[in-house]
Amino acid sequence: MIIAITNSKGGVGKTTTAVNVATSLAARGRHTLLVDLDPQAHATRCVLEAETERNISRFIMDRPSQATRAVSESTLPNLDLVPSGADLTETAELLSARIRREERLSRALEWVSEDYQHIILDCPPVLGILAYNALIAADLLIIPVQPGVGAVVGLDALLDATRELRDEEDIAYRILITMFDIRTTRTNAIVDELLEENRKRMLKTVISKSEALNQATLASKPVKLFAPSSRGRHEYDALCDEILRLRPR
Ligand SMILES: Nc1ncnc2c1ncn2[C@@H]1O[C@H](COP(=O)(O)OP(=O)(O)OP(=O)(O)O)[C@@H](O)[C@H]1O
Numbered sequence: 001m002i003i004a005i006t007n008s009k010g011g012v013g014k015t016t017t018a019v020n021v022a023t024s025l026a027a028r029g030r031h032t033l034l035v036d037l038d039p040q041a042h043a044t045r046c047v048l049e050a051e052t053e054r055n056i057s058r059f060i061m062d063r064p065s066q067a068t069r070a071v072s073e074s075t076l077p078n079l080d081l082v083p084s085g086a087d088l089t090e091t092a093e094l095l096s097a098r099i100r101r102e103e104r105l106s107r108a109l110e111w112v113s114e115d116y117q118h119i120i121l122d123c124p125p126v127l128g129i130l131a132y133n134a135l136i137a138a139d140l141l142i143i144p145v146q147p148g149v150g151a152v153v154g155l156d157a158l159l160d161a162t163r164e165l166r167d168e169e170d171i172a173y174r175i176l177i178t179m180f181d182i183r184t185t186r187t188n189a190i191v192d193e194l195l196e197e198n199r200k201r202m203l204k205t206v207i208s209k210s211e212a213l214n215q216a217t218l219a220s221k222p223v224k225l226f227a228p229s230s231r232g233r234h235e236y237d238a239l240c241d242e243i244l245r246l247r248p249r
Protein backbone atom coordinates (compact mmCIF):
# COMPACT_ATOMS: atom_id res chain seq x y z
CA MET A 1 0.00 0.00 0.00
CA ILE A 2 1.22 3.48 -0.89
CA ILE A 3 0.48 6.05 1.82
CA ALA A 4 1.00 9.78 1.32
CA ILE A 5 1.52 11.80 4.51
CA THR A 6 0.21 15.11 3.35
CA ASN A 7 -1.20 18.49 4.36
CA SER A 8 -0.65 21.80 2.60
CA LYS A 9 -0.13 23.35 6.00
CA GLY A 10 3.48 23.51 7.21
CA GLY A 11 4.85 22.19 10.49
CA VAL A 12 1.96 19.88 11.39
CA GLY A 13 4.07 16.75 11.88
CA LYS A 14 4.12 15.26 8.37
CA THR A 15 7.81 14.39 8.38
CA THR A 16 7.78 13.21 11.99
CA THR A 17 4.88 10.93 11.10
CA ALA A 18 6.41 9.67 7.82
CA VAL A 19 9.75 8.84 9.47
CA ASN A 20 8.30 7.19 12.58
CA VAL A 21 5.62 5.21 10.76
CA ALA A 22 8.17 4.00 8.21
CA THR A 23 10.70 2.99 10.87
CA SER A 24 8.01 1.33 12.96
CA LEU A 25 6.77 -0.71 9.96
CA ALA A 26 10.35 -1.70 9.13
CA ALA A 27 10.97 -2.75 12.74
CA ARG A 28 7.97 -5.07 12.45
CA GLY A 29 9.77 -6.79 9.60
CA ARG A 30 7.81 -5.11 6.81
CA HIS A 31 9.76 -4.19 3.72
CA THR A 32 9.23 -0.46 3.60
CA LEU A 33 10.21 2.33 1.24
CA LEU A 34 10.26 5.94 2.43
CA VAL A 35 10.07 8.52 -0.36
CA ASP A 36 11.13 12.06 0.55
CA LEU A 37 9.33 14.58 -1.67
CA ASP A 38 10.36 17.65 0.31
CA PRO A 39 13.35 19.75 -0.86
CA GLN A 40 14.09 20.39 2.85
CA ALA A 41 15.20 16.71 2.92
CA HIS A 42 14.44 16.34 6.59
CA ALA A 43 13.09 12.79 6.38
CA THR A 44 16.20 11.85 4.39
CA ARG A 45 18.52 13.09 7.13
CA CYS A 46 16.64 10.99 9.70
CA VAL A 47 17.50 7.67 8.01
CA LEU A 48 20.52 8.30 5.78
CA GLU A 49 24.03 9.28 6.72
CA ALA A 50 25.54 10.80 3.59
CA GLU A 51 24.05 12.50 0.55
CA THR A 52 23.83 10.37 -2.54
CA GLU A 53 23.38 10.80 -6.26
CA ARG A 54 20.54 8.32 -6.07
CA ASN A 55 17.67 10.58 -5.26
CA ILE A 56 14.10 11.62 -5.91
CA SER A 57 15.08 13.81 -8.87
CA ARG A 58 16.51 10.75 -10.64
CA PHE A 59 13.51 8.72 -9.51
CA ILE A 60 10.94 10.97 -11.15
CA MET A 61 12.92 12.38 -14.08
CA ASP A 62 14.63 9.27 -15.46
CA ARG A 63 12.76 6.58 -17.36
CA PRO A 64 10.43 4.72 -14.95
CA SER A 65 12.16 1.43 -15.76
CA GLN A 66 15.34 2.87 -14.18
CA ALA A 67 13.60 3.71 -10.90
CA THR A 68 15.38 1.13 -8.73
CA ARG A 69 18.65 2.95 -9.43
CA ALA A 70 17.41 5.91 -7.40
CA VAL A 71 16.68 3.85 -4.29
CA SER A 72 19.17 3.76 -1.39
CA GLU A 73 19.46 1.52 1.61
CA SER A 74 18.76 3.37 4.84
CA THR A 75 20.64 3.01 8.12
CA LEU A 76 17.89 0.61 9.35
CA PRO A 77 17.02 -2.98 8.38
CA ASN A 78 13.99 -3.43 6.06
CA LEU A 79 13.89 0.29 5.28
CA ASP A 80 14.90 1.74 1.93
CA LEU A 81 14.77 5.35 0.93
CA VAL A 82 14.36 7.55 -2.10
CA PRO A 83 16.27 10.52 -0.71
CA SER A 84 15.50 14.15 -1.40
CA GLY A 85 18.23 16.60 -2.31
CA ALA A 86 18.88 20.26 -2.87
CA ASP A 87 18.11 19.92 -6.58
CA LEU A 88 14.49 18.93 -5.99
CA THR A 89 13.18 22.49 -6.27
CA GLU A 90 14.77 22.79 -9.70
CA THR A 91 13.47 19.35 -10.62
CA ALA A 92 9.93 20.45 -9.75
CA GLU A 93 10.32 23.34 -12.20
CA LEU A 94 11.67 21.07 -14.94
CA LEU A 95 8.88 18.62 -14.27
CA SER A 96 6.29 21.21 -15.21
CA ALA A 97 7.42 20.97 -18.83
CA ARG A 98 7.22 17.17 -18.95
CA ILE A 99 4.52 15.03 -20.50
CA ARG A 100 2.19 13.43 -17.90
CA ARG A 101 3.99 15.47 -15.28
CA GLU A 102 1.60 14.57 -12.45
CA GLU A 103 2.03 10.83 -13.02
CA ARG A 104 5.79 10.50 -13.01
CA LEU A 105 6.08 9.37 -9.40
CA SER A 106 3.26 6.88 -9.84
CA ARG A 107 4.89 5.37 -12.93
CA ALA A 108 8.30 5.10 -11.25
CA LEU A 109 6.74 3.47 -8.18
CA GLU A 110 5.18 0.78 -10.38
CA TRP A 111 8.70 -0.44 -11.08
CA VAL A 112 9.65 -0.82 -7.42
CA SER A 113 6.36 -1.52 -5.65
CA GLU A 114 6.72 -5.31 -5.85
CA ASP A 115 9.77 -5.09 -3.59
CA TYR A 116 7.88 -3.40 -0.73
CA GLN A 117 4.89 -4.10 1.48
CA HIS A 118 4.56 -0.42 2.34
CA ILE A 119 5.58 2.79 0.62
CA ILE A 120 5.41 6.02 2.64
CA LEU A 121 5.52 9.40 0.88
CA ASP A 122 6.60 12.46 2.89
CA CYS A 123 5.01 15.43 1.10
CA PRO A 124 6.13 19.07 1.05
CA PRO A 125 3.88 21.71 2.64
CA VAL A 126 2.84 23.13 -0.73
CA LEU A 127 0.04 21.96 -2.98
CA GLY A 128 2.24 21.97 -6.08
CA ILE A 129 3.51 19.55 -8.67
CA LEU A 130 5.38 17.32 -6.18
CA ALA A 131 2.35 16.96 -3.92
CA TYR A 132 0.15 16.31 -6.99
CA ASN A 133 2.42 13.41 -7.92
CA ALA A 134 1.97 11.97 -4.43
CA LEU A 135 -1.80 12.47 -4.41
CA ILE A 136 -2.12 10.51 -7.65
CA ALA A 137 0.27 7.74 -6.59
CA ALA A 138 -1.19 7.08 -3.12
CA ASP A 139 -3.73 4.42 -2.20
CA LEU A 140 -4.37 6.27 1.06
CA LEU A 141 -3.76 9.81 2.34
CA ILE A 142 -2.90 10.33 5.98
CA ILE A 143 -3.46 13.98 6.85
CA PRO A 144 -1.79 15.09 10.09
CA VAL A 145 -3.75 17.88 11.73
CA GLN A 146 -2.45 19.89 14.64
CA PRO A 147 -5.39 21.09 16.72
CA GLY A 148 -5.47 24.86 16.92
CA VAL A 149 -6.83 27.89 15.16
CA GLY A 150 -7.17 27.21 11.44
CA ALA A 151 -6.40 23.51 11.89
CA VAL A 152 -8.66 22.44 9.04
CA VAL A 153 -7.96 25.32 6.68
CA GLY A 154 -6.82 23.85 3.39
CA LEU A 155 -8.26 20.40 4.08
CA ASP A 156 -11.11 20.78 1.59
CA ALA A 157 -8.74 22.22 -1.03
CA LEU A 158 -6.45 19.22 -0.58
CA LEU A 159 -9.30 16.73 -0.96
CA ASP A 160 -10.78 18.63 -3.93
CA ALA A 161 -7.39 18.69 -5.67
CA THR A 162 -7.08 14.93 -5.10
CA ARG A 163 -10.57 14.28 -6.53
CA GLU A 164 -9.75 16.34 -9.59
CA LEU A 165 -6.32 14.76 -10.12
CA ARG A 166 -7.63 11.22 -9.76
CA ASP A 167 -11.01 11.87 -11.34
CA GLU A 168 -12.56 10.01 -8.41
CA GLU A 169 -15.16 11.23 -5.96
CA ASP A 170 -14.37 8.81 -3.13
CA ILE A 171 -10.90 9.53 -1.80
CA ALA A 172 -9.36 7.17 0.76
CA TYR A 173 -8.04 9.37 3.55
CA ARG A 174 -7.61 9.42 7.31
CA ILE A 175 -7.02 12.33 9.65
CA LEU A 176 -4.32 12.00 12.31
CA ILE A 177 -4.34 14.33 15.30
CA THR A 178 -0.77 15.35 16.06
CA MET A 179 0.81 17.44 18.81
CA PHE A 180 -2.31 16.95 20.91
CA ASP A 181 -2.15 18.82 24.20
CA ILE A 182 -4.64 17.61 26.77
CA ARG A 183 -4.27 20.79 28.80
CA THR A 184 -5.71 23.12 26.19
CA THR A 185 -9.48 23.22 26.13
CA ARG A 186 -9.47 25.19 22.89
CA THR A 187 -7.58 22.28 21.36
CA ASN A 188 -10.22 19.84 22.50
CA ALA A 189 -13.02 21.92 21.02
CA ILE A 190 -11.31 21.69 17.65
CA VAL A 191 -10.84 17.94 17.95
CA ASP A 192 -14.55 17.60 18.77
CA GLU A 193 -15.43 19.64 15.70
CA LEU A 194 -13.17 17.50 13.51
CA LEU A 195 -14.69 14.35 14.98
CA GLU A 196 -18.18 15.60 14.26
CA GLU A 197 -17.49 16.19 10.58
CA ASN A 198 -15.13 13.30 9.86
CA ARG A 199 -16.17 10.61 12.29
CA LYS A 200 -15.31 7.72 10.01
CA ARG A 201 -12.09 9.29 8.82
CA MET A 202 -10.34 9.88 12.14
CA LEU A 203 -7.52 7.58 13.14
CA LYS A 204 -8.04 6.31 16.69
CA THR A 205 -4.40 6.82 17.56
CA VAL A 206 -3.62 10.36 18.64
CA ILE A 207 -0.06 11.67 18.74
CA SER A 208 0.51 13.80 21.83
CA LYS A 209 2.61 16.88 21.97
CA SER A 210 5.88 15.56 23.33
CA GLU A 211 9.35 16.86 23.92
CA ALA A 212 10.84 13.46 23.01
CA LEU A 213 9.27 13.61 19.54
CA ASN A 214 10.25 17.22 19.09
CA GLN A 215 13.85 16.57 20.11
CA ALA A 216 14.06 13.39 18.02
CA THR A 217 12.97 15.21 14.86
CA LEU A 218 15.24 18.17 15.62
CA ALA A 219 18.14 15.71 16.08
CA SER A 220 17.17 13.99 12.78
CA LYS A 221 16.51 10.64 14.45
CA PRO A 222 13.59 8.24 14.49
CA VAL A 223 12.08 8.36 17.98
CA LYS A 224 12.60 4.58 18.23
CA LEU A 225 16.35 5.25 18.39
CA PHE A 226 16.33 8.62 20.11
CA ALA A 227 13.96 7.87 22.99
CA PRO A 228 12.99 4.19 22.84
CA SER A 229 10.83 4.17 25.96
CA SER A 230 9.08 7.48 25.36
CA ARG A 231 5.35 7.90 24.99
CA GLY A 232 5.89 9.28 21.48
CA ARG A 233 7.54 6.04 20.42
CA HIS A 234 4.64 3.99 21.77
CA GLU A 235 2.11 6.24 20.10
CA TYR A 236 3.80 5.86 16.70
CA ASP A 237 3.99 2.07 17.21
CA ALA A 238 0.25 2.11 17.97
CA LEU A 239 -0.33 4.15 14.82
CA CYS A 240 1.67 1.62 12.83
CA ASP A 241 -0.51 -1.20 14.20
CA GLU A 242 -3.65 0.73 13.36
CA ILE A 243 -2.41 1.29 9.81
CA LEU A 244 -1.73 -2.44 9.45
CA ARG A 245 -5.37 -3.13 10.37
CA LEU A 246 -6.82 -0.46 8.05
CA ARG A 247 -9.18 -0.98 5.21
CA PRO A 248 -8.85 2.41 3.56
CA ARG A 249 -12.36 2.84 2.10
N1 LIG B 1 4.17 15.21 18.55
C1 LIG B 1 5.02 16.25 18.57
N2 LIG B 1 5.25 16.92 19.72
C2 LIG B 1 6.06 17.99 19.76
N3 LIG B 1 6.71 18.48 18.68
C3 LIG B 1 6.54 17.86 17.51
C4 LIG B 1 5.69 16.71 17.39
N4 LIG B 1 5.70 16.31 16.08
C5 LIG B 1 6.53 17.16 15.44
N5 LIG B 1 7.04 18.10 16.28
C6 LIG B 1 7.93 19.22 15.95
O1 LIG B 1 7.18 20.13 15.16
C7 LIG B 1 7.96 20.63 14.09
C8 LIG B 1 7.29 20.29 12.76
O2 LIG B 1 7.27 18.89 12.61
P1 LIG B 1 7.52 18.21 11.20
O3 LIG B 1 8.79 18.66 10.59
O4 LIG B 1 7.29 16.76 11.37
O5 LIG B 1 6.28 18.85 10.41
P2 LIG B 1 6.05 18.94 8.84
O6 LIG B 1 4.57 19.00 8.66
O7 LIG B 1 6.79 17.88 8.13
O8 LIG B 1 6.71 20.36 8.50
P3 LIG B 1 6.96 20.93 7.02
O9 LIG B 1 5.62 21.42 6.57
O10 LIG B 1 7.96 22.04 7.23
O11 LIG B 1 7.48 19.81 6.16
C9 LIG B 1 9.34 20.02 14.23
O12 LIG B 1 10.18 20.94 14.87
C10 LIG B 1 9.12 18.80 15.12
O13 LIG B 1 10.26 18.57 15.93
Ligand SMILES: [Mg+2]
Pocket residue numbers: 014015016038042123124
Ligand atom coordinates in the same frame (compact mmCIF):
# COMPACT_ATOMS: atom_id res chain seq x y z
MG1 LIG C 1 8.09 17.97 6.51
